[in-house]
Amino acid sequence: MNTIPRIHAMIVAAGRGSRFGASIAKQYTKLQDQTLLQHSVARLACSTYIDKCLLVVAADDSTAQTLDFALPIHYAVGGIERWQSVQAGVEAISNAGAKDSDLVLIHDAARPAVPSHDIDQVIEAAILEPYGAILATPVADTLKESYLQSIAQSELVDNTISSSTHPYAKRTIDRSNMWQAQTPQVFRLDQLQKVLAYVAEHQLAITDEASAFEHLQLPIRLVTGSRQNIKLTYPEDATLLAAILNAQS
Numbered sequence: 001m002n003t004i005p006r007i008h009a010m011i012v013a014a015g016r017g018s019r020f021g022a023s024i025a026k027q028y029t030k031l032q033d034q035t036l037l038q039h040s041v042a043r044l045a046c047s048t049y050i051d052k053c054l055l056v057v058a059a060d061d062s063t064a065q066t067l068d069f070a071l072p073i074h075y076a077v078g079g080i081e082r083w084q085s086v087q088a089g090v091e092a093i094s095n096a097g098a099k100d101s102d103l104v105l106i107h108d109a110a111r112p113a114v115p116s117h118d119i120d121q122v123i124e125a126a127i128l129e130p131y132g133a134i135l136a137t138p139v140a141d142t143l144k145e146s147y148l149q150s151i152a153q154s155e156l157v158d159n160t161i162s163s164s165t166h167p168y169a170k171r172t173i174d175r176s177n178m179w180q181a182q183t184p185q186v187f188r189l190d191q192l193q194k195v196l197a198y199v200a201e202h203q204l205a206i207t208d209e210a211s212a213f214e215h216l217q218l219p220i221r222l223v224t225g226s227r228q229n230i231k232l233t234y235p236e237d238a239t240l241l242a243a244i245l246n247a248q249s
Helices: 036-045 080-095 116-127 189-203 208-215 237-248
Strands: 007-012 055-056 075-078 103-108 132-138 143-154 161-171 179-186 223-225
Touching: 007 036, 007 080, 007 189, 036 055, 036 103, 055 080, 075 080, 075 237, 080 103, 080 208, 103 116, 103 189, 116 132, 116 179, 116 237, 132 161, 143 223, 179 237, 223 237
Parallel strands: 007 055, 007 103, 055 075, 132 223
Antiparallel strands: 103 179, 132 179, 143 161
């Protein structure tokens, strides 16, 4: 008789979001009187599979523990790189007595609008997989590969010639098999530990956990997620996210 593995939820909130350009870490940006981090925890709380959450925060974070959350919260201290923060969280989960076959769900604090249905869908897909599953959306826009070229420009003020570098379209990329990764991403605990150790040993630059599995050619299932599950990356994203949260409430 198959049993459902335990789900260990983790939110990575140790970064500062340099592209967002705010004076505070972007996970503490407020929308509807709640921080992004609180919204994201509340979304996980809607899943019947999740009963607590591990927050991986920066060593100098003095904000997270002052907030109220929709789930019981435990904490771990993250690293400089995202994968180091995930590794710290995985180690904390393992040390707390998790089984190798348990599933670790990793979510970004800056994705506060993930529908609860999508969370359950990706968990249910990962339960059936040996390695894991992630939320993703098929790429809808035309994709361009670029190249950089320096061009001479005349300065109207003093008639001097200067050069500047700009991107130019090189070719259009076939998007038929292209997907845009989201979170949550859900993986078997023992397999996640192995691929993170590989990343550390080989000093790989990865932008999400699924890419670590890809380096070892281990299959990760793609589960179609909602396009509402956008990430707060730039200041203008806040307006769109606020509208999405209003529509969902």
